[in-house]
Amino acid sequence: MNGAAFPLFLSLRVALAALAVILPVGLVLGYLQARHDYRGRWLVDVLIVLPIVLPPSVTGYYLILVLGRRGLIGGPLYELMGVSVIFTFWAAVIAAVVVSLPLFIKFAQAAFNGVDPELEAVARTLGAGPVATFLRVSVPVAWRGLVAGAVLCFARALGEFGATLMFAGNIPGKTNTMTLEIWSAYQAGDDARAAALVLILTAVSVAVVLAFSRLERLQRKDRR
Amino acid sequence: MSRGLAFLLVLVGAACSFNESSERDELVVSAAASLREVMTAAALSFKETHPSLSVQLNFASSGALRQQIELGSPAEVFVSASTEHVDRLVESGLVASADRRIFARNELVLVTTKEDIRSLEDLEDDAVTRVAIGDPRSVPAGKYSLQWLEAEGLWERIQEKAVLGGDVRQVLSYLERGEVDAGIVYATDAKLVGLEPVWIASGPNAPAVEYEAALVGGSREPRAIARQFFDYLGSDEAIRELEAAGFIAP
Secondary structure (H helix, E strand, O other), X not given: OOOOHHHHHHHHHHHHHHXXXXXXXXXXXXXXXXHOOOOOHXXXXXXXXXXXHOOHHHHHHHHHHHHOOOOOOHHHHHHHHOOOOOOOHHHHHHHHHHHHHHHHHHHHHHXXXXXXXXXXXXXXXXXXXXXXXXXXXXXXXXXXXXXHHHHHHHHHHHHOOHHXXXXXXXXXXXXXXXXXXXXXXXXXXXXXXXXXXXXHHHHHHHHHHHHHHXXXXXHHHHHO | OHHHHHHXXXXXHHHHHOOOHHHOOEEEEEEEHHHHHHHHHHHHHHHHHOOOOEEEEEEEOHHHHHHHHHOOOOOOEEEEXXXXXXXXXXXXXXXXXXXXXXXXXXXXXXXXXXXOOOOHHHHHOOOOOOEEEEOOOOOHHHHHHHHHHHHOOOHHHHHHHEEEEOOHHHHHHHHHOOOOOEEEEEHHHHHHHOOOOOEEOOOXXXXXXXXXXXXXXXXXXOOHHHHHHHHHOOOHHHHHHHHHOOOEOO
């Protein structure tokens, strides 16, 4: 029995890498959705929410259709450059990003909605550009909601199972994240290993929920 | 409020109505994934003499099926792709040692979609980046593949390239979709999808692939209908069907 350390650190690495993609993209998209009304905004909203509702196996299937070795993008990529992302660490990261980015965008949108537009207007009249206003006024004011969203999104990425199983495979030493390893250990009848991994993930989840509820309470206090 | 309650009751009622099949005469058979077609055919033939019977077939890796049986799955007949999983059920008292029988044999083959792979050794080439086998921890085909590669002294270099399937048919589907360069499956699986094996396990390094059928009993005596099906699997008719699908008679 090889240790539980590899799957644990792999899961953390995948979730952190996913977060590194999600935070910038999610902040911008969340802000745009909260502040700007444009044609087709509803469509973007629907597309953002969709992965939250789609079953992970459906998401995994789409990922294979698009990025598999014979996929819409994955096909040419493999033919021309010999690069293929399926069954790799990056496949796990992509799966995690797709399923948890929507969560963060929704939280960011709500957090930015809670920022008084007057504050931003004042910053603009004082000579701050739109980027500076965003970075120095909107983000700092909304930070608790943003952190809460990031925490939840990190937990979702850590817990990704279905799309990862389909798209990243379950390759020991490469893509066997915690959740996949629990499944394999259970399938193989290695209950001791499954139970140890389950305990670790339960502890992580409890910590996330506690952090999240604390942030929410602080946010409510802020508003009062 | 009361309307909401009524709605809930309707939901619960609907959920329960989907679950009344226990009334019918039903036999649950759990079989290794590689047996999907032959077991489906065997169940159909068996039904000809038992028209009121409904045979529910459940296919997965033998390891996963064994685990389900240990946790109380309703399977009454288990056909495993390896004797090892039946051994474990005998040990845990779920199968009587008299109620097991070698059902069929099979061969392990290397299949590929690339023309430059012509032998098992070719898997070591740097041009080959992904080789699919079943997960050795729960998929017998994977365990046999691992034994084979180890005995041939190739595992160390192929390990890096291994992509593990949840059952042997997943290995096949990875290959058909072109996600992997090569895979190790049973001869019968390759035949099924019309893939010509490039290498067949033979000689002293080839693992013996033996399917074993078992009657699941535990504390209760296996039902007569389960025993009839178990006996049918050893009949001449069933063996003819097996051989037609490319299996080797026990």
